[in-house]
Amino acid sequence: MAFREGGSPVYLIASPTLSVVIGMPAWRAALDNAGLTPEANQIALADKAGAPRRP
Numbered sequence: 001m002a003f004r005e006g007g008s009p010v011y012l013i014a015s016p017t018l019s020v021v022i023g024m025p026a027w028r029a030a031l032d033n034a035g036l037t038p039e040a041n042q043i044a045l046a047d048k049a050g051a052p053r054r055p
Contacts, residue, residue, distance in 0.1 A: 014044030 011027040013019040015034040021027050031041055 012041075012045055014041050014047075 009023050011021050011024075011030075013021060013027070013030040013034055013036070015036055019030060021030045031038065034041070036044065
């Protein structure tokens with residue numbers, strides 16, 4: 001979230017391991033390779049950080 005709030009083109013991908021990608025095209029490709037939707041990636045990132053899930 002800090003990257004996004006700062007206007008950075010850096011994205012985190014949760015699966016299979018935590019990855020950092022730069023730019024929207026790389027983000028979409030990494031999500032496709034991991035078989036994740038943006039929503040599933042957000043949930044997986046929250047799980048990795050130990051954050052509580054949203055209802």
